Amino acid sequence: MRLKVEKVEEGLHPSEVVATVRTKTGSEEITLHPRSIHDNSIVIGWPVGIDGPYRLVELPRSTSRGVRRIWVPKDDLVNDESLRATA
Amino acid sequence: MILTDREIKASLANGLIIIEPTPDQDAYESTTVDLTLDPTLRTFRPAAPGLSVAVDPGQPGYKAKDLIAGVTEPFSLTERGYYDLESKKLVLGWTRERIELPLHGRVAARVEGKSGLARVGLSIHCTAPTIHAGFVGTIQLEIVNHGPMPIRLRAGIPICQLIFELTLGMSDKAYSGQFAGQEAT
Numbered sequence: 213m214r215l216k217v218e219k220v221e222e223g224l225h226p227s228e229v230v231a232t233v234r235t236k237t238g239s240e241e242i243t244l245h246p247r248s249i250h251d252n253s254i255v256i257g258w259p260v261g262i263d264g265p266y267r268l269v270e271l272p273r274s275t276s277r278g279v280r281r282i283w284v285p286k287d288d289l290v291n292d293e294s295l296r297a298t299a
Numbered sequence: 300m301i302l303t304d305r306e307i308k309a310s311l312a313n314g315l316i317i318i319e320p321t322p323d324q325d326a327y328e329s330t331t332v333d334l335t336l337d338p339t340l341r342t343f344r345p346a347a348p349g350l351s352v353a354v355d356p357g358q359p360g361y362k363a364k365d366l367i368a369g370v371t372e373p374f375s376l377t378e379r380g381y382y383d384l385e386s387k388k389l390v391l392g393w394t395r396e397r398i399e400l401p402l403h404g405r406v407a408a409r410v411e412g413k414s415g416l417a418r419v420g421l422s423i424h425c426t427a428p429t430i431h432a433g434f435v436g437t438i439q440l441e442i443v444n445h446g447p448m449p450i451r452l453r454a455g456i457p458i459c460q461l462i463f464e465l466t467l468g469m470s471d472k473a474y475s476g477q478f479a480g481q482e483a484t
Contacts, residue, residue, distance in 0.1 A: 245436030257472025276363040
């Protein structure tokens with residue numbers, strides 16, 4: 213599964229960009245490698261929690277605030293069958 | 300279980316671990332692989348005399364990247380040749396190598412310093428050395444000189460080492476299940 217990101221800006225290092233993800237409480241910033249962003253989305257695995265229209269997901273890195281798991285709108289999730297594990 | 304050098308190399312060959320560029324043969328030890336220092340550092344600007352401020356991560360709207368960008372400046376080891384890290388000072392660095400641990404892999408990694416550098420006072424991370432499945436990118440380093448003398452940093456020096464460990468199963472995020480898209484009842 214993939215999570216939509218927006219506002220991709222230059223990071224502190226050439227190997228980094230900073231993207232914004234929407235959350236239940238507003239938004240979070242996350243530092244990413246540019247190659248991990250495709251079609252304005254990043255791979256995040258499957259949600260690990262549910263709360264109404266929100267899903268608890270684990271980000272590939274901590275946000276600026278230092279958290280890895282955040283509640284995001286389910287509409288910001290994109291199903292990507294190519295990421296499903298095979299036996 | 301910790302992966303040996305043979306298993307690290309096999310995992311690299313099979314795409315279970317990705318390190319780009321590929322480490323040289325002499326970067327390996329029995330259970331670790333060295334990573335090298337990228338030419339770009341970020342050095343902290345000295346505070347103006349009389350200025351007293353505090354970093355407040357708990358303040359609403361705190362953005363670490365903006366704060367760090369505001370109090371540091373890039374330093375190129377390629378252009379300048381080296382950087383002398385003074386005693387009791389911090390500089391931000393990155394590994395030259397990009398690391399990727401596939402989401403469905405059963406491998407995690409730890410970043411550790413080099414003992415030869417530690418003995419002259421150099422540490423490379425303050426906390427959180429674990430790299431989880433799904434990580435993609437270079438590793439940011441918090442390089443601190445705890446010793447009494449300046450330590451000269453040059454691009455390409457072995458700066459840290461990775462230890463890979465097998466995890467017991469995959470994490471929750473690797474499994475699609477009841478939370479994948481269903482509504483609560």
